[in-house]
Amino acid sequence: MTRKTIAAGWTQERLAKLRTRMQQQYLDALVIPRWDAHQSEYVIERDELLAWASGFSGTWGLAIVTLSKAALFVDGRYTVQASGEVDTSSFEIRHLYDEPPQRWLAENVGKSDVIGFDPLVVPPQLYSSMKAALESKNARLSAITDNPVAGAWKDRPAAPTAKAFALALDKTGERSSSKRHRLAAALAERDADLLVETQSDNVAWLLNLRGRDIPDNPFLQTFALIDRDGGVELFADHDKLDPKTDFELENVEIMPKDQFMTRLKERSAAQSTVIVDPKFGPSAALLAASASGATAKVEPNPLTLLKARKNLKELNGIGRACKTDAFVLAHLFTWLEDEVPKARAEGRPLLEGQVELKLQELREQQEDYVEPSFRPISASGPNGAMCHYNAPEGGGAPLGGDALYLLDTGGQYLTGTTDTTRTTVFGEASEAQKLAYTLVLKGHIALATQRFPQGTKGYQLDAFARQHLWNEGLDYDHGTGHGVGHFLSVHEHPQRIGKEPVEVALEEGMTVTIEPGHYKAGEYGIRIENLFHVIVDEEGWLSFAPMMYFPICRKLLRSELLTAGEIAWLDDYHFQSRKRLIGPDLAPPVCEWLEKSTQPLAY
The missing domain is CATH 3.40.350.10 (Creatinase/prolidase N-terminal domain)
Incomplete structure (x- = not known):
């Protein structure tokens, strides 16, 4: 089900x-x-x-x-x-x-x-x-x-039973004890006695453990109560934690998951100070503190912020995952360029769901691949206007002709998580579609190249991605960017770029997507998405560095609308993509597709 x-x-x-x-x-x-x-x-x-x-x-x-x-x-x-x-x-x-x-x-x-x-x-x-x-x-x-x-709900499905597993130091770059020491310091700085943690990806990151409870999300469902000395009460299904596995669980007491509410009430003792996140914590903690006379600090979770700042090992791992996924996409788009017109000519047009199956087949051939990071959005024509559309398994709308095709996809690799969107066409797009696509790309470039002072929040940058669309009376009704985890959730908090004010500054080491788009109901969808990480540009200033290098469709562009600086950025991005991806181990047809797709605009 x-x-x-x-x-x-x-x-x-x-x-x-x-x-x-x-x-x-x-x-x-x-x-x-x-x-x-x-x-x-x-x-x-x-x-x-x-x-x-x-x-x-x-x-x-x-x-x-x-x-x-x-x-x-x-x-x-x-x-x-x-x-x-x-x-x-x-x-x-x-x-x-x-x-x-x-x-x-x-x-x-x-x-x-x-x-x-x-x-x-x-x-x-x-x-x-x-x-x-x-x-x-x-x-x-x-x-x-x-x-x-x-x-x-009488036929409600049963709970999952998959085992947890440890993520080794060569992947995490930091031991759990070190993470807990840093978290304890953050709790002491806030004069808090207890952190109520219900976000499973936070617990997974803190303890360097992963699981298979949830499709496309490599963690198990857990709760935790974390003391200011770094001690942890972990609430999990005990039979998922095999004692033979090398888990980093020193100073961690494992308790049955169904005892969480009882312990929360017991631990929310009078005179204690409890931290609960306003948007990603349970109001149960607020009510428990109120009932016991404890002080509830409803404020951003310090653990979420620690997880968001990736160390060098994590960043390198995500970069490696992006490169692997770019190889996958290069094989896929090479196949699409050949298969879409051939299938249409033979009267058996390629369907959205068939692309999804081919994508999975290609990913399963890759080292360190575990599962998708979300179900791919393989959307042709009008289906692209539904931002989170999913095709029927193996079916859906046909590709080809003049219909725009949008593919939003990512993978979970042991080294990291990916998320990429490309929009293309196999026939001839209209001038209106090309205009919208070019405006989306201009917004993508504007934000990708923006320098900003330390302390800047994502919502303060959001308009850079929308400005060219706005000038034409166009917009999109979703965020411009979200965090991406390290072999964790593809939508990671707290960093975000969007219209909604999120009072979290972008910091060095954070990962974030840049994904402006435009959608016309009943006709098409356009989105261009890449993963970036935040770097120090110079003292007091930050900028974005690309992590995903993969060709952006040139066929949909109205290049006369691009400035010299925008053309230079795109040509350099394509040069870097070609440099990173083309090699002797790549099949000749894929190399040819990459060569063609990454030529300078003047070519």
Whole structure:
């Protein structure tokens, strides 16, 4: 059972069953986030509660169900998809940020209504905003341990059982004891006694362990309570940690995962100071501290920031993974250039899902490859306008003709994680499409070449990527860049580039994508994405250094719209790509494709 399958099986009967469970639990409304108790967008099938309750299969969003109404909140990546998947007679579709859920709650619940929420899933920031919105209605939020969706979902999948494994020092570049020592210093600096950690990738990084609980995410689902001396209580399924494995678990006490809430309440003792992240921690920690008289510091998690600053070993490993993935993509695009016109001529056009299968076949031939870092977005023509589209397995729309083709893909390698997007065409694009593509590239280059002072936040740079689109009255409704983990999550916090103010400065060693785009519903999607890391440009100033080198489609460009500086950047980027990728071990057809695709624009 997959997320798509769970969502596709939606009927109004599910909503009726859910409302019956809500009434049995004396709830007038229920908040159903897409993320899980680890505040992750990547969840196990068992936790696909939003897909089951609404029929929406996207990876981010939230629903609120009352006894008579319901609303689904999604961001700009999913507005088109949600409208096509969800029964709009049962759910209103709202924008997650422009029309936030707390506003809808205040408008649609009655006086003295009880609104249920899972305190492990809902973070403090959302909890506080909903609580404030309900004050005028005298309605109240009720923390629940028995989620009505879980109770109504009778064929809910079982939890995963895969074993954890250790990541060796030659990959991590730092022992777990050293990481915990640095974290302890950060906690002492904040005068905190306890850090409540529910983000599984943070725990995996801290303890140098990985797992296979979640598809495309090499970590296991864990919680942790971390003391100011660096001691850790790790809450995990004990049978996943084989004692014969060389885990770095000194000064770590392993406890059953289902004891986390009990220990959280016990450890939130009076006079203690507990740190919980406002966006990526559980409001359960806030409530536990309040009940015991402890002080809850709702502030950014110091562990998340430590993980974001990559050491040299991690950066080199990610660079190696990018180079391997570039070889994969070079083989794939060489094959596409030959296969797409041939298949169309033979009356058997190549389909989006077939490209995905070929991509996996090529990756599986690579050393250190583990799995995709997310399911590829292989999107032809109108499907490209759905930012997180997934093709039916082995099927989907045909490639070729004048349809733009967008491929957003990444791999999980033992050395690092990758994420790359390219847009191309196998026929002839329209002038309007070429204009949009050129504007997207100009924005990509503008941000990729931008120097900025230390202390700069991502949202302060976002407009550099949008400026040329804005000048033509165009835009895109998603972020411009996100962090990428070291053999961890492809969407890593806290660094981000986007319109939304995220008060985290970009720092040396952080990885971040740059991925402006443009989408025309019903027609096409355009995105150009590369992975970069932040470097010191000169004292007090930072800049971006590319980690992924792979040709950017020249066929879609209107080169007369590029400045001399933009042309020089693109030609140098292609020269560096050619230099890094072409070699004696590469098959001649792939070398030829790379040579052709990386020629200077004047060629």
